[in-house]
Amino acid sequence: MIQAPDDIYLALQRQLYYEARILSAAQYDEWLAMLADNINYAMEMPQRRFKEDRTPDRAPRKTPIFDDDMAALKMRIARFNTGFVWAENPINAIRHIVSSVEVFETDDTNQFSVYSIIEVHRSRLDAERKRLTAGRQDIWQKTGSEFKLLTRTATLDDGVVLDSNINFFF
Amino acid sequence: MSELDDLIDFKTGRQKRVIYSDPDIYEQELEKIFARSWLFVAHECQIKEPGDFIRTFMGEDEVLVVRQKDDSVKAFLNTCTHRGNRLCKADHGNSKTFVCNYHGWGFGTDGALNGVPLEKEAYYNKLDKGKFGLIEVAQIKNYKGLIFATFDEEAPSLEEYLGEMKWYLDVWLDAMPEGTELIGTAMKVELPVNWKLPVENVSGDGYHLGWAHAGAMSVTTSMSVGGLEVGNTGTDNDGAVSVAGLNGHTVLAALDGQSGYGFYPDPKIAVDYLQANRKTVVDRLGEFRGTKMWGSQINMTVFPNLQMLPGLNWFRIYHPKGPGKFEMWTWAMVDKEMSDDLKQMILDNVSRTFGPAGLFDNDDGDNLQAITEQSHGWRTRQMDVYTNMAIGAEHSREEMPGVISDGLVCEQNQRYVYRRWLEMMKADSWDDIPQYNSLEEARATEAK
Numbered sequence: 001m002i003q004a005p006d007d008i009y010l011a012l013q014r015q016l017y018y019e020a021r022i023l024s025a026a027q028y029d030e031w032l033a034m035l036a037d038n039i040n041y042a043m044e045m046p047q048r049r050f051k052e053d054r055t056p057d058r059a060p061r062k063t064p065i066f067d068d069d070m071a072a073l074k075m076r077i078a079r080f081n082t083g084f085v086w087a088e089n090p091i092n093a094i095r096h097i098v099s100s101v102e103v104f105e106t107d108d109t110n111q112f113s114v115y116s117i118i119e120v121h122r123s124r125l126d127a128e129r130k131r132l133t134a135g136r137q138d139i140w141q142k143t144g145s146e147f148k149l150l151t152r153t154a155t156l157d158d159g160v161v162l163d164s165n166i167n168f169f170f
Numbered sequence: 171m172s173e174l175d176d177l178i179d180f181k182t183g184r185q186k187r188v189i190y191s192d193p194d195i196y197e198q199e200l201e202k203i204f205a206r207s208w209l210f211v212a213h214e215c216q217i218k219e220p221g222d223f224i225r226t227f228m229g230e231d232e233v234l235v236v237r238q239k240d241d242s243v244k245a246f247l248n249t250c251t252h253r254g255n256r257l258c259k260a261d262h263g264n265s266k267t268f269v270c271n272y273h274g275w276g277f278g279t280d281g282a283l284n285g286v287p288l289e290k291e292a293y294y295n296k297l298d299k300g301k302f303g304l305i306e307v308a309q310i311k312n313y314k315g316l317i318f319a320t321f322d323e324e325a326p327s328l329e330e331y332l333g334e335m336k337w338y339l340d341v342w343l344d345a346m347p348e349g350t351e352l353i354g355t356a357m358k359v360e361l362p363v364n365w366k367l368p369v370e371n372v373s374g375d376g377y378h379l380g381w382a383h384a385g386a387m388s389v390t391t392s393m394s395v396g397g398l399e400v401g402n403t404g405t406d407n408d409g410a411v412s413v414a415g416l417n418g419h420t421v422l423a424a425l426d427g428q429s430g431y432g433f434y435p436d437p438k439i440a441v442d443y444l445q446a447n448r449k450t451v452v453d454r455l456g457e458f459r460g461t462k463m464w465g466s467q468i469n470m471t472v473f474p475n476l477q478m479l480p481g482l483n484w485f486r487i488y489h490p491k492g493p494g495k496f497e498m499w500t501w502a503m504v505d506k507e508m509s510d511d512l513k514q515m516i517l518d519n520v521s522r523t524f525g526p527a528g529l530f531d532n533d534d535g536d537n538l539q540a541i542t543e544q545s546h547g548w549r550t551r552q553m554d555v556y557t558n559m560a561i562g563a564e565h566s567r568e569e570m571p572g573v574i575s576d577g578l579v580c581e582q583n584q585r586y587v588y589r590r591w592l593e594m595m596k597a598d599s600w601d602d603i604p605q606y607n608s609l610e611e612a613r614a615t616e617a618k
């Protein structure tokens with residue numbers, strides 16, 4: 001894999017930090033603006049299987065936690081905007097921490113493959129603290145001086161989801 | 171009157187909050203309810219070939235459900251008989267043997283102990299391997315694709331246990347000739363909640379839908395579901411029923427034949443499927459179930475911990491993990507005859523509405539967690555909570571079994587779930603647990 005040039009690397013790293021800040025602040029209109037119209041935003045339910053399992057071909061189909069196009073993401077955000085999502089009022093303090101960013105070129109000169117790790121901390125009621133981690137693999141599309149998120153595939157680390165809602169994005 | 175009687179008042183619809191927090195009550199639940207009931211362990215489609223296995227729980231006991239060479243199914247405690255290590259750590263898969271990670275004892279898929287390292291040198295060939303096979307459940311039985319097991323030799327047959335609930339289960343399990351299958355794997359979430367709260371919620375609580383889920387309802391609803399409206403401003407008592415008194419099992423059902431797909435933003439291919447197959451289903455289940463129930467939004471609860479919602483097409487089991495914790499496993503369940511496109515749409519919709527990031531499911535956790543926590547305090551645990559809506563509205567109907575109240579907004583079903591809970595908690599043996607499947611029988615067996 002070929003490392004992207006430094007200016008691209010810096011620009012995308014900036015983009016990821018900016019994205020993390022607006023996701024933590026639930027500024028979803030700004031977030032939607034940085035997504036390509038044909039976005040695929042996906043996260044699969046992890047499975048624990050033996051390495052030597054003889055039947056990968058008979059494994060059940062992949063089970064999404066997210067498998068969203070633009071319309072589905074807008075539906076989720078519309079729900080937040082109804083003012084009826086009682087679990088988020090008062091708001092739960094949330095921090096998105098991005099690290100281990102790597103940027104590679106792809107066959108398309110205007111698309112870059114970006115790896116990162118996202119750690120989501122939520123401070124819920126009283127002393128309740130949740131922490132979820134996931135690896136992310138993105139494709140960012142460059143148009144002029146702008147980058148748009150084309151695909152994101154996040155891999156959750158826990159085999160059992162450890163928060164009773166995912167009223168946020170990774 | 172035992173102390174237990176004080177916890178539940180069936181007639182007035184009252185429960186003591188301590189049932190959601192007390193460790194001793196929870197211990198009794200493991201013994202009196204989970205160790206005696208028929209519990210769902212696997213769908214037959216999950217273990218098709220010999221050696222296919224799935225790892226699950228019966229109460230807090232971990233079990234392996236394994237397809238045998240002769241096509242039968244066995245379920246074993248997932249624990250090595252030597253020093254008690256966990257035998258299998260994978261969620262599911264296919265194996266010829268299960269070899270323990272500690273000292274290497276090897277068990278066949280039939281549970282027999284086949285291999286013992288250093289058997290000659292260390293045991294001098296004196297170990298009676300026949301005595302150290304895996305421990306099997308007491309009974310295991312398949313009802314139309316769903317495999318149930320119980321630890322209790324004395325438990326009535328599965329058919330008797332399900333009683334007239336079978337008539338309702340068949341609206342999903344036996345509507346189409348090929349039956350059902352689970353697609354995808356389990357979506358698993360851990361919640362800091364007492365296990366009874368999600369059970370009572372889905373068994374009968376149509377009341378919370380328009381309010382707790384107001385946000386989700388307003389963005390997903392594409393057709394009327396029992397007349398429920400965002401903000402609890404409307405319901406339709408004629409178009410839906412609450413059904414209980416089925417040996418503790420319950421049903422909440424709209425009767426319009428299509429509203430199961432009411433929470434799909436674009437249900438067209440599902441509604442087309444219903445239309446194309448309506449006649450087949452009427453032939454198999456008769457006019458009433460075929461036209462009024464098949465396709466409708468229905469919540470089915472098999473006591474104590476299995477729930478399934480045809481239409482929304484989710485299938486869910488709750489595994490208790492102590493008085494204040496459970497794991498929730500949710501799958502998408504479909505008719506085998508459905509097209510691949512429809513199956514995929516259903517899987518995506520189950521995830522989007524009731525998965526870990528589900529638009530609906532994400533509204534319930536905090537409420538149920540708070541109820542659990544509000545049952546802990548020195549003062550709150552002495553307090554009561556109420557399911558006293560529509561008391562006295564019970565009746566029976568010619569066309570369907572069980573005790574009926576009108577509408578989806580009705581707390582009859584929760585009262586019957588807690589009645590069953592109390593009956594099982596009090597009973598020393600199955601002889602003391604009443605069987606009832608109609609209003610008459612439910613009245614005749616009601617505790618004095």
Ligand code: FES
Binds near residue numbers: 275
């Ligand atoms: S504990 Fe399993 S082989 Fe010893």
Ligand SMILES: [Fe+2]
Binds near residue numbers: 378530
């Ligand atoms: Fe709910």
